[in-house]
Amino acid sequence: MSIIEKQKKEVTIRFAGDSGDGIQLTGSQFTSTTALSGNDLSTFPDYPAEIRAPAGTVAGVSGFQIHFGSKAIHTPGDMCDVLVVMNAAALKANLKFLKPGGIIIANTDGFGKKDLSLARFAPTDTPIKDAKRSGYIVIEIDVTKMTRESLKDTGLPLKDVDRSKNMFVLGVLYWLYSRPLDPTIQFLTRKFAKKPEIAEANIKALNDGFTYAIATELFSERYSVDAAPIEPGTYRNITGNDAIVLGIAAVAKRSEIPVFLGSYPITPASEILQGLSGLKNFGVTTFQAEDEIAAIASAIGASFGGSLGITTSSGPGIALKGEAIGLATMLELPLVIVNVQRAGPSTGLPTKTEQSDLLQAFYGRAGEAPVAILSASSPADCFEVTYEACRIAVEHMIPVMLLTDGYIANGAEPWRLPKIGDLKPIDPRYEKDRENGQDATPFLPYKRDENLVRPWAIPGTKGLAHRIGGLEKEHETGNISYDPDNHQKMTEMREKKRDIIANFIPDQEMDEGSETGKLLVLGWGSTYGSIKSAVFEAREEGLDVSSLHLRYLNPFPKNLEKLLNGFDKILVPEINRGQLSKILRDRYLLPVEGFNRVRGVPLTVSELKEKIVQMYNS
Amino acid sequence: MSTQKTVNGSPTNGNLQAKDFASDQEVRWCPGCGDYTILKQVQNLMPKLGLDPENIVFVAGIGCSSRFPYYMKTYGMHGIHGRAPAIATGLKVARPDLSVWVVTGDGDALSIGGNHVIHMLRRNLDINVLLFNNEIYGLTKGQYSPTSPRGQVTKTSPAGSVDSPFNPLALAIGANASYVARAMDRDPKHLQIMLERSAQHKGTSFLEIYQNCIVFNDGAFSPYTDKTQRDNTSLYLENGQPLLFGADDAFGVRLDGCRPEIVDLRSGKWSKDDLWIHDEQDRNKAWLLTALFDDNSSEGKLPRPFGVFLAEDRPTYEELVKQQIAAAIERKGEGDLESLLTGEETWTVKG
Ligand code: SF4
Numbered sequence: 005m006s007i008i009e010k011q012k013k014e015v016t017i018r019f020a021g022d023s024g025d026g027i028q029l030t031g032s033q034f035t036s037t038t039a040l041s042g043n044d045l046s047t048f049p050d051y052p053a054e055i056r057a058p059a060g061t062v063a064g065v066s067g068f069q070i071h072f073g074s075k076a077i078h079t080p081g082d083m084c085d086v087l088v089v090m091n092a093a094a095l096k097a098n099l100k101f102l103k104p105g106g107i108i109i110a111n112t113d114g115f116g117k118k119d120l121s122l123a124r125f126a127p128t129d130t131p132i133k134d135a136k137r138s139g140y141i142v143i144e145i146d147v148t149k150m151t152r153e154s155l156k157d158t159g160l161p162l163k164d165v166d167r168s169k170n171m172f173v174l175g176v177l178y179w180l181y182s183r184p185l186d187p188t189i190q191f192l193t194r195k196f197a198k199k200p201e202i203a204e205a206n207i208k209a210l211n212d213g214f215t216y217a218i219a220t221e222l223f224s225e226r227y228s229v230d231a232a233p234i235e236p237g238t239y240r241n242i243t244g245n246d247a248i249v250l251g252i253a254a255v256a257k258r259s260e261i262p263v264f265l266g267s268y269p270i271t272p273a274s275e276i277l278q279g280l281s282g283l284k285n286f287g288v289t290t291f292q293a294e295d296e297i298a299a300i301a302s303a304i305g306a307s308f309g310g311s312l313g314i315t316t317s318s319g320p321g322i323a324l325k326g327e328a329i330g331l332a333t334m335l336e337l338p339l340v341i342v343n344v345q346r347a348g349p350s351t352g353l354p355t356k357t358e359q360s361d362l363l364q365a366f367y368g369r370a371g372e373a374p375v376a377i378l379s380a381s382s383p384a385d386c387f388e389v390t391y392e393a394c395r396i397a398v399e400h401m402i403p404v405m406l407l408t409d410g411y412i413a414n415g416a417e418p419w420r421l422p423k424i425g426d427l428k429p430i431d432p433r434y435e436k437d438r439e440n441g442q443d444a445t446p447f448l449p450y451k452r453d454e455n456l457v458r459p460w461a462i463p464g465t466k467g468l469a470h471r472i473g474g475l476e477k478e479h480e481t482g483n484i485s486y487d488p489d490n491h492q493k494m495t496e497m498r499e500k501k502r503d504i505i506a507n508f509i510p511d512q513e514m515d516e517g518s519e520t521g522k523l524l525v526l527g528w529g530s531t532y533g534s535i536k537s538a539v540f541e542a543r544e545e546g547l548d549v550s551s552l553h554l555r556y557l558n559p560f561p562k563n564l565e566k567l568l569n570g571f572d573k574i575l576v577p578e579i580n581r582g583q584l585s586k587i588l589r590d591r592y593l594l595p596v597e598g599f600n601r602v603r604g605v606p607l608t609v610s611e612l613k614e615k616i617v618q619m620y621n622s
Numbered sequence: 623m624s625t626q627k628t629v630n631g632s633p634t635n636g637n638l639q640a641k642d643f644a645s646d647q648e649v650r651w652c653p654g655c656g657d658y659t660i661l662k663q664v665q666n667l668m669p670k671l672g673l674d675p676e677n678i679v680f681v682a683g684i685g686c687s688s689r690f691p692y693y694m695k696t697y698g699m700h701g702i703h704g705r706a707p708a709i710a711t712g713l714k715v716a717r718p719d720l721s722v723w724v725v726t727g728d729g730d731a732l733s734i735g736g737n738h739v740i741h742m743l744r745r746n747l748d749i750n751v752l753l754f755n756n757e758i759y760g761l762t763k764g765q766y767s768p769t770s771p772r773g774q775v776t777k778t779s780p781a782g783s784v785d786s787p788f789n790p791l792a793l794a795i796g797a798n799a800s801y802v803a804r805a806m807d808r809d810p811k812h813l814q815i816m817l818e819r820s821a822q823h824k825g826t827s828f829l830e831i832y833q834n835c836i837v838f839n840d841g842a843f844s845p846y847t848d849k850t851q852r853d854n855t856s857l858y859l860e861n862g863q864p865l866l867f868g869a870d871d872a873f874g875v876r877l878d879g880c881r882p883e884i885v886d887l888r889s890g891k892w893s894k895d896d897l898w899i900h901d902e903q904d905r906n907k908a909w910l911l912t913a914l915f916d917d918n919s920s921e922g923k924l925p926r927p928f929g930v931f932l933a934e935d936r937p938t939y940e941e942l943v944k945q946q947i948a949a950a951i952e953r954k955g956e957g958d959l960e961s962l963l964t965g966e967e968t969w970t971v972k973g
Contacts, residue, residue: 040969236973240965250963257959264716284950286957289943291715293708294741301705301738302712305681308699309717331702421963463679463697463713463720471645471691473700474684483647484692 008225014073015181015229016081019173020098021090021114022059023052023066026170031068032241033174037187038072039241039418042231045072046533047241048080048415048606053355060114060122065097074230078382078533080415082608086180088173090114090147093123095131107141108132109176111169113148143222147172154212158205168209175213182228185210237420244383244412245272247419248342249279251390252314256287259430261398263288264306266299267316271354272410273344276316296324300341304328307337308472310434310462312398316342318410319361320350326369329403331474333373333498336450336458338397338432341375342390345409347604356604357411359529360580365405366558366587372495374502376400377558379407381532384419386412389555395430400505401457407557409579411530411606435459438467449482455508456501503559512561516543517550520570523620525551526596528584531577531607538612547620557584565592575599575619577607643668643675645695651686656807656833660754661693663810667817668696671721678721681710683730686761687754687833690725704735707742707751711939714747718940721821724751728769729759732788736768740797745939746825752817753790753830758839771917776838790830791931792912795905800825802908803930806832808847812858812928819930825938845918846926855918859911859929864897867925874898875914875924882914882924900929908932 017034021027028049035047050067057064071081087102089095091114102108110132117127125131136142151172155165171192178185189207196203217223242250256263265288267277281290289311293299296317303313315325322343332339345361347353361368365377376396380389386408397404438447449470450458461468470482478485479493516539527535532553539551552567554560568574568588574596576585582598589596599615601607643665651657671678678696682688684703691698697720701709706724714722724742731739731753742749758776759765765778769790773782794802801823805816813831820827832843845855857867857875865875866887874897875882885892901907908931916923 036967042969042971234971236971238964238968238970240968242965253957253962254959257957262716264712266712283957283962284947285954286959286962289715289947291712293711294737297705298708298711298738298741301701301708302715304701305699305709305712305714306716307712308679308697308709309713309720311716313712327702328705335699421968424959424963463717464677466674466676469676469695469697471647471680471694471698471700473682473691473698474702475700 007221007223010225010227012073012227012229013075014071014077015086015227016069016071016084017086017088017177018067018069018084018098018101019088020065020067020094022093023057023064024059025066025090026167027066027068027090030170030174031070033188033191034177035070035241035416036191037178037183038070039239040187041183041229042234043072043074043229044077044232044234044418045070046077046080046415046417047071048411051355053353058122060091060093060119062093062097062123065094067098069101072229074232076232078536079606079609082610088177090169090173091123092119092125092131095135096123096125099135102140105139105141107143108135109143109145109173111147111173112144113146145176145222150212150216151209154209155205158201158208160201160205164202164205168206171206171209172213172216175210176217176222178210179214179217180223180226182226185214234418235420239418239420241416242384242387242419243275243414243416244380244386244408245275245344245414246279247383247386248276248316248390248408249283251387252280252394253283253286253288254387254391254424254427255312255394255430258424258427259312259394259398259432261430261432262311263314264303264311265290265314265316266293266302266306267291268293268296268299268321270296270318270321272346272413273316273318273342275413276342276344296321297328300325300328303339304332304335304337307332307339308335308462310460312338312340312394314340314342314394316344318344318346318354319348319364322361322364323368329375330369330371330373332403333369333375334474334477335472336401336498338401338460339403340393340397340406341403342406342408344413345407347602353604355410357409357530357606358579358602358604359409359531360583360602361407362557362580362583363586365407372499374499375403375405375558376502376505377405377407378555379529379557380412381529381553381555383412383415383417385532387419387422391427395428396505396508398430398432399457399508400455400501401433401460402502402505407529409530433457433460435461435465435468437465448480450477451480452497452501455504456497506559506562509556509561511563512552512554512567514567515551515553516540517548519550519567521548521550522571523549523573523575523616524568524571525549525575525577525616526554527551527577528554528557531579534607534609534612535577537609538616541609541613542616542620547617549616549620560591568592568594573597573619575616577612577615579607638669638675640665640669643695645693647692649693650689652837654836655686656756656835657687657690657754659807659810660752660813660831660833661690663813663817664752665694666814667821670818671821673721677719678723679713680723680725681706681713682725683735684761685727685730685759686835687725687727688730704730704733705738706730707735707738707749710749711742711745711747714749715940715943718748718944722749724749726751726753728753728755728757728767728790732768732790732793740793743794743797743799743826743828746800746936747940748824748938749826750820751826751828752820753828754833755790755830756833756835756839757842758835760835760838764838789912789915791828792909792915794828795909795912795932799828799932800934800936801827801930802830802912802932803827804830804832804928806843806846806928807834808843809928816930819933823933825934825936851918854921855923855925857914857925857927859900859927859931861900861902861930864894864899865927866894866897877910880910882910884924902930902933905932905934
């Protein structure tokens with residue numbers, strides 16, 4: 005039988021297996037090799053919600069999806085072309101993600117009696133046969149047997165041999181997608197440098213998987229995916245949380261402002277605290293606080309002392325920080341609050357994604373407490389947005405809320421490395437020493453500059469000793485004031501100070517399409533990829549749809565109103581019940597329509613495109 | 623006083639006086655409030671620190687006592703309820719060079735901010751904590767606090783509080799504090815000594831100050847301040863000295879195993895040699911001392927100790943943080959941003 009070689013424009017593969025099957029490693033290796041082959045790509049890990057779900061059960065299934073192609077890729081893909089399952093539970097949990105007629109690569113050893121029962125199949129069920137009957141192409145491999153066969157001469161204990169199963173499968177996939185083995189071989193050699201016998205075993209399993217695919221003629225087709233037209237540069241793969249870590253490190257290095265992170269572990273934000281804890285030689289001090297409130301309070305204390313205070317959390321933690329954010333608003337100190345949103349309310353779905361803390365960011369505090377709000381649209385975007393959030397906090401002496409979510413926090417995509425010289429240094433408003441001479445003018449801690457920004461007078465600076473606090477301040481002196489007119493003035497001033505930031509951010513640009521037209525699709529945050537892809541597809545079909553994606557949510561870019569007024573209809577897709585829609589309607593009195601889903605997962609391109617087409621034609 | 627709290631090695635404050643540490647803000651406590659004495663004693667202490675005012679920071683939460691920073695001509699922050707220890711922690715870690723003071727009350731420190739207090743104590747940052755204990759909520763006008771005795775009638779406990787009160791020093795030692803001490807507003811001389819000792823201690827010094835709230839809880843500490851009673855109810859601790867109290871040191875406290883008991887030195891049965899000798903470095907004995915917490919409103923009870931219960935030398939949190947940073951720089955060199963951003967694996971797309 006001869007094998008047909010086929011070119012593909014884009015492919016989505018989903019790896020799934022038990023938590024112990026090395027699924028994430030397999031996925032990330034496939035990703036690296038794919039990136040090195042020049043494809044554009046996007047990935048998303050699907051961790052089990054429970055840390056120690058029993059092996060072999062549906063709750064214990066770990067997944068990893070990669071979408072790659074010879075064209076621009078913006079999402080990890082709605083549905084996959086290939087589903088790799090290491091056991092029955094993995095098939096049960098993931099079959100719904102496979103396109104009709106798609107390929108299943110199944111480890112038959114994971115479909116024994118016990119596996120079926122653990123996955124809650126009836127003993128008489130035949131899931132593999134059923135899948136075939138439903139029109140899927142099922143490639144059956146007894147991976148355990150083949151790996152043991154492959155490594156029988158290594159002398160390694162069976163436990164170690166079985167841990168190489170994932171490499172055998174990876175070898176099969178590398179053949180199927182005409183990928184080189186070298187990058188993974190190099191990786192394994194590096195990773196197991198101290199245990200060369202383990203490295204060798206893994207490499208052998210990888211090689212044998214590859215040859216097994218040829219020798220047994222498992223597949224009737226073999227695919228190749230050409231390199232994508234990608235902007236020249238040096239790239240790495242990065243998750244959103246890692247990009248925030250790097251963004252903060254970059255601020256510390258470029259600005260010469262010491263950075264202090266006060267944080268309390270919470271899913272899905274913990275990786276930021278973890279990452280920065282390892283960067284002690286970068287001018288970042290990390291403090292794992294006793295709770296969410298102490299985390300932000302310590303950051304405020306550090307900001308008072310002249311550091312840039314940062315705190316990272318997720319929605320429930322942000323709720324606890326609310327009072328302290330109000331304090332920071334009164335103190336007018338720099339502070340960055342990162343909210344890696346998750347599906348709520350309360351504990352909700354902690355490992356799933358949502359954009360439902362936007363109104364919390366806008367209004368979730370006592371009193372009139374204006375803060376600046378920015379959002380990141382993709383994993384790689386987190387770097388630049390973090391840097392920008394820190395810049396605004398420092399240069400405008402204001403708390404800045406940075407919104408990301410679980411989807412971009414854990415998802416990964418290629419990131420073109422920035423030139424360090426292009427990162428604008430950040431200019432702190434440190435006030436200088438003053439001699440305590442008789443005729444020296446008294447220091448006024450709340451005297452503002454033309455942008456309503458007050459000076460950053462840090463302890464240790466001569467002649468500037470002053471007291472600040474949460475009580476209302478008198479204009480300029482900063483003394484306690486209960487005067488009604490003063491409160492009115494200061495409340496307006498704090499808001500205006502935030503609004504003036506609009507003069508220091510770029511104009512909003514269109515993402516797709518022209519600046520006027522019939523339909524504008526407007527988004528913020530992690531819906532970027534889905535919106536971009538859906539609008540792109542709609543435009544390919546001849547629909548004159550435009551889209552723009554907001555990074556700056558408060559204040560909005562100055563030209564936003566004009567752009568919005570250029571369209572007959574505005575569609576705002578969000579993973580919430582319509583929070584940005586509400587804000588836009590309120591702000592611009594426009595009939596904005598929402599597309600809202602809260603299922604803990606990203607919006608799919610297909611559902612979004614359907615909505616766009618329907619709205620365009622109605 | 624020879625101070626350990628100097629900036630860049632040497633005291634720089636020349637000949638500053640207490641008044642140089644008083645701000646121009648009008649003090650707004652009720653006339654006769656115990657807070658006035660404490661403020662005065664703290665201002666008296668300041669010149670002895672050998673620091674310029676700009677190197678001192680007072681941080682407070684919410685409550686009557688927490689207005690304190692506004693009255694000090696130093697840097698200061700009036701924060702939010704209960705969070706002063708956390709704010710001070712961030713400040714001290716970021717700026718170990720500063721002399722950092724936390725002023726708090728029984729509600730602020732032990733109720734809403736209890737969590738932060740215990741964690742600050744175990745971490746042992748070099749922060750001086752002044753806990754003004756008046757056994758009542760004053761600013762909110764008279765509700766029972768976590769140190770109000772059981773049965774206390776207040777606006778929110780008209781039939782008497784059913785809460786069992788905290789023993790603040792036992793709590794502090796339980797949280798692994800390195801320094802705990804007690805003083806009272808009505809004994810300013812002793813208070814001054816305690817403030818000095820607190821300032822000298824390297825680590826979190828936890829000083830509980832009995833403070834009379836003349837409006838909502840007047841006389842809460844009268845057993846220890848009333849001239850006719852105080853000799854028999856208060857015991858002043860001296861390091862290396864036996865535990866003595868009563869007029870002419872007529873009584874002492876001895877340890878029967880782990881059980882403290884009062885002995886009458888006039889009986890001829892006991893001498894000073896039989897008494898409990900105070901040792902500030904002995905954590906176990908400090909534990910037992912904090913248990914001298916009898917209700918002294920009736921006679922014949924174990925006296926309430928005042929003074930330094932425990933002063934233990936151990937590394938401060940900020941020192942350890944600094945050491946780790948220094949070690950990281952030593953090991954890996956100053957962080958190189960370029961290589962950090964590059965990471966382990968990159969690929970290049972050619973134009
Ligand atoms: S209410 Fe009590 S504690 Fe508060 S200022 Fe008045 S007397 Fe002092």
